[in-house]
Amino acid sequence: MKDYRSLKILDKFSRLFEKSGIDYPVMRRILQTKLTMDARRVPTIITKSSKKKDGKGAPEGNQFIRSLWLYILFGLMSTPFILMGDNYIFQMSTVFGVFMFMILTSLISDFSAVLLDIRDRNILSTKPISRKTIAMAKTIHILIYMFFLTGAISGIPLVAGLIRHGVGFFLLFLLELILMDLLIVVITALVYLAILKFFDGEKLKDMINYVQIGLTISITIGYQLLIRMFGVVDLEVVFHAKWWQFFLPPIWFGASFESLLHGVNEPLFILFSLLAVFVPIAAFLLYIKLMPSLERNLQKLADPGGRSRKKKGFLLRRVNSLLCRDPQERVFFNFAWTMMGKEREFKLKVYPSIGLSIIFPFIFLFSDFSGNGSLDLVGTKKYLLIYFCAILVPTLVIMLRYSAKYKASWIYQAAPISDHAPIYRGALKACLVRLLLPLFILDSCVFMILFGAVIIPDLIVVALSFTLYTVICFACMRKALPFSEAFEGGQQAESIRVIPLMLLLAVFAFLHWLATSLDYGVYGYIVVLVVANLAVWKWAFSKAILQRGIQI
Structure with missing residues (x-):
């Protein structure tokens, strides 16, 4: 194994470790092994698969060191x-x-x-x-x-x-x-x-x-x-x-x-x-x-700690049957739901982004408070800042294809499935319901306390905009079956696509603002969004889009 320079520097403090009751030679060997294995790991801050491979397919060099430019x-x-x-x-x-x-x-x-x-x-x-x-x-x-x-x-x-x-x-x-x-x-x-x-x-x-x-x-x-x-x-x-x-x-x-x-x-x-x-x-x-x-x-x-064997909740079954009419789609809704709940690596990489998305609307909302509490918000349109909680959607759509257990994706080819559309639809709907919906409900409750029940129609517009935005993000991304790729396989090009998709979220907020400027404009916009959702959800999972996607 390679004798790293950091270990040679650490050798100068070996006596200090030994005086503390630590077996320094053993600790050094453990560190040497860990650093060698780390050369294969790609940091979360970059998602890059365009790295060179050697004859055995292993990545060359330490990808963490290469990421330090950021x-x-x-x-x-x-x-x-x-x-x-x-x-x-x-x-x-x-x-x-x-x-x-x-x-x-x-x-x-x-x-x-x-x-x-x-x-x-x-x-x-x-x-x-x-x-x-x-x-x-x-x-x-x-x-x-x-x-x-x-x-x-x-x-x-x-x-x-x-x-x-x-x-x-x-x-x-x-x-x-x-x-x-x-x-x-x-x-x-x-x-x-x-x-x-x-x-x-x-x-x-x-x-x-x-x-x-x-x-x-x-x-x-x-x-x-x-x-x-x-x-x-x-x-x-x-x-x-x-x-x-x-x-x-x-x-x-x-x-x-x-x-x-x-x-x-x-x-x-x-x-x-x-x-x-x-x-x-x-x-x-x-x-x-x-x-x-x-x-x-x-x-x-x-320790599994006595894993609960509870049956699937009644509410989840009802949501599944309501959102997924196709039996295959229901199966993959349940599959994606379970994977997002039990895949530790997925949660380690996605959940911190959820934390940021919860508070982003409030950071901007309270940035110019004058100290009068909610009186500063009455009669304003600052509730449109709730669109910031969907800023994680493009990342969620990208991460939905990755798993630490990606090698099990052979099951997609072994199963008697001729059309992959139900797989994508079920997984995307599970992502919406499990990850984005609780976030939106939490922020909506706080916004209703601050702005009053008068914004309920606007929150309906936001919910419909989020579902439409999610499926558009899916249509614009490279297609890969859910949980079928390694986390180290992310592509930097996908991260670049996130930027125009975030600008698209601003377009949704602007259209919502225009609708609030018209008499009954919000209610008319609700009708437009319902029709748009029905049309786009059908179009996004057509064979043409699943095969080639949209170039942006």
């Missing part, structure tokens, strides 16, 4: 905040907010599977290896990739800070990046440990997915709060320290620059600076102490 791009976009002046609390809090958002999102989507991986337990647990060594190998494995992620996103800003603000700024920036990474990894691990303590079996696996949604929502809301803490007075950015800012780590890191480089001695700034140092270190020490417990509780993921 993080470099985000770092480049953050660089102006470093160069714009010396208001460190504003500049560095914003920069660390961007960094934490990007790295946490990547950690949740790509490395939760690494942190919660139990596939190597059958090999390692039969050997005389301590749980502490296995847990530390897992932690170092993630930290190595965190180093590459952080280096990619912060490399250009670090150089810009060195040139613009000097060596002191550079060293402090570098130190706080290390502390930030420690904090991110430990918080994520401790959250998962808490869930592992209270749940087991299938409930645990479901809870982990819900925790990922919660983490995604939390970091997005936190980022929005961070932006709104700063005001502009006479073209100057003004910051007022408040007690609740103790819960926003980017403020801790930003305040350290003010305290150490500008000599600001305000008590809150000093407390923020102390938190930036002591919380990550204390959290990491706590994590080291709890590592054996984490490894012990990870065994619950392998």
Whole structure:
């Protein structure tokens, strides 16, 4: 196996690991094996199958390293905040907010599977290896990739800070990046440990997915709060320290620059600076102490935990029979419903996007609130912002074709099915009902509280627009049978197609706005959308479209 440079650097700290009771040679060999296997894994942030193959069909090179250009791009976009002046609390809090958002999102989507991986337990647990060594190998494995992620996103800003603000700024920036990474990894691990303590079996696996949604929502809301803490007075950015800012780590890191480089001695700034140092270190020490417990509780993921054998709910059967008149279509509706509920890899990659879609409408809705509560919304058309909750639809349609168990797709050819249209229709309807409908109902309930029952006809328009939008997205995408391709097989071209489809969603919102400008226009638009849905759903699953699709 290849002897990675990161492992050679780690060798210099071998005595430190051994003093902590870790078998360093064994940990190094585990890491070497994991890094070798990781070269085959493609990160979620890019979906690219146009990679070269060697004679055996394995991808060449580490695809994670090749994906870092996107993080470099985000770092480049953050660089102006470093160069714009010396208001460190504003500049560095914003920069660390961007960094934490990007790295946490990547950690949740790509490395939760690494942190919660139990596939190597059958090999390692039969050997005389301590749980502490296995847990530390897992932690170092993630930290190595965190180093590459952080280096990619912060490399250009670090150089810009060195040139613009000097060596002191550079060293402090570098130190706080290390502390930030420690904090991110430990918080994520401790959250998962808490869930592992209270749940087991299938409930645990479901809870982990819900925790990922919660983490995604939390970091997005936190980022929005961070932006709104700063005001502009006479073209100057003004910051007022408040007690609740103790819960926003980017403020801790930003305040350290003010305290150490500008000599600001305000008590809150000093407390923020102390938190930036002591919380990550204390959290990491706590994590080291709890590592054996984490490894012990990870065994619950392998426990089926008395899987429920409940019969399919009456409501689901009714929805199935109402939406799917064709018997074959009903079968594949049930099949897709089950796969989306039990396919862990699918949920790990899709559910964080659902979390973002839940809160996107509210982020824009409350962006210009004046403080009068719902009075700001009465009589406005801001309820049209609910269209943002369908921003994940193109991604859902793309992801519907992927599965970790894609090799079982031979069943499509073995089954006596001459027409694939019922397969696509059933799977797409299951996707709508299971993933998009609960999201839409949740947002609609909140919008009705804010705007009143008067918007019910408009919500009907939105629902009809979403179903029409979904089938149009399907018609525009490359066709592949549901759950028939590996996750590593995604194509970058498909991701590019998402952009015009998102613009199409804006067209639906604009047409809705035009309808509200006419007397009884909303009711007329409902009739138009019903007819359009009937026509487009029939057209999208015709043989011509299924064979070639639409080029956009």
